[in-house]
Amino acid sequence: MSEQREPSSYDPIAALYDRWNRSVVEDIGFYVEEAVASRGHVLELGVGTGRIAVPIALTGVRVIGLDSSASMLELCRERAHSAGVAELIDLRLGDLRDPPLMETVPLVISPFRAFLHLLSEDERLLTLTRIHDLLQPGGRFIFDVFAPTESDVAQTHGRWIEREPGIEERADWNWLERTLVLRVRGDEGETQMPLAWISAEEWRDLLERAGFVLGACYGWFNRQPYSDDEDMVFVALRK
Numbered sequence: 563m564s565e566q567r568e569p570s571s572y573d574p575i576a577a578l579y580d581r582w583n584r585s586v587v588e589d590i591g592f593y594v595e596e597a598v599a600s601r602g603h604v605l606e607l608g609v610g611t612g613r614i615a616v617p618i619a620l621t622g623v624r625v626i627g628l629d630s631s632a633s634m635l636e637l638c639r640e641r642a643h644s645a646g647v648a649e650l651i652d653l654r655l656g657d658l659r660d661p662p663l664m665e666t667v668p669l670v671i672s673p674f675r676a677f678l679h680l681l682s683e684d685e686r687l688l689t690l691t692r693i694h695d696l697l698q699p700g701g702r703f704i705f706d707v708f709a710p711t712e713s714d715v716a717q718t719h720g721r722w723i724e725r726e727p728g729i730e731e732r733a734d735w736n737w738l739e740r741t742l743v744l745r746v747r748g749d750e751g752e753t754q755m756p757l758a759w760i761s762a763e764e765w766r767d768l769l770e771r772a773g774f775v776l777g778a779c780y781g782w783f784n785r786q787p788y789s790d791d792e793d794m795v796f797v798a799l800r801k
Contacts, residue, residue, distance in 0.1 A: 570631035572755075579610065610634050624650050658677075669697075669702050672703075765796060
């Protein structure tokens with residue numbers, strides 16, 4: 563019997579995903595630079611519609627793109643074909659908690675806060691350990707996450723906010739448990755997804771326990787040093 567996979571929370575909004583996030587461009591150049599520097603295959607966890615993967619492939623770097631949403635992968639496939647880089651992007655359906663890879667790579671990336679989908683310490687540690695095992699000696703894992711401020715939570719909690727024309731999102735925060743339910747809706751579909759955040763110090767501890775050495779922690783994609791900011795960009799090295 564074939565394995566039954568749970569539907570992804572991104573399947574219902576695949577058609578509106580690119581419009582929902584079309585203003586998010588600040589991280590593209592950063593991840594492209596890191597991919598070029600890797601001098602080998604790049605594994606992207608949460609490849610989505612190819613917002614990062616296609617620009618990387620346009621530099622000639624091969625990308626293995628993993629996502630839990632078949633609908634998002636189909637859009638990524640179309641995007642890669644239109645850009646003329648379909649042969650450089652190997653798309654795979656799977657869970658970032660246990661990527662379906664037998665090979666190892668010099669670089670794993672997980673852009674756009676995908677690790678907020680990991681809801682517990684056990685999930686985070688197991689995922690980081692699996693990624694460590696997928697990296698070649700001296701390989702790197704680069705990802706970005708965030709931890710909101712109390713002001714951010716107070717200003718957005720329980721409110722529908724128009725993110726882009728015709729697309730609204732709503733965050734219902736639980737400050738004590740450090741979780742939220744993010745809802746997105748538009749004419750093409752709607753969804754909701756649970757997310758969770760932890761502090762920079764907790765991420766550092768988990769990376770160390772998973773066998774990584776912290777190479778850098780930035781506060782933004784311009785590589786400014788992290789200083790208790792909302793956004794965190796980690797560069798972790800395999801020992």
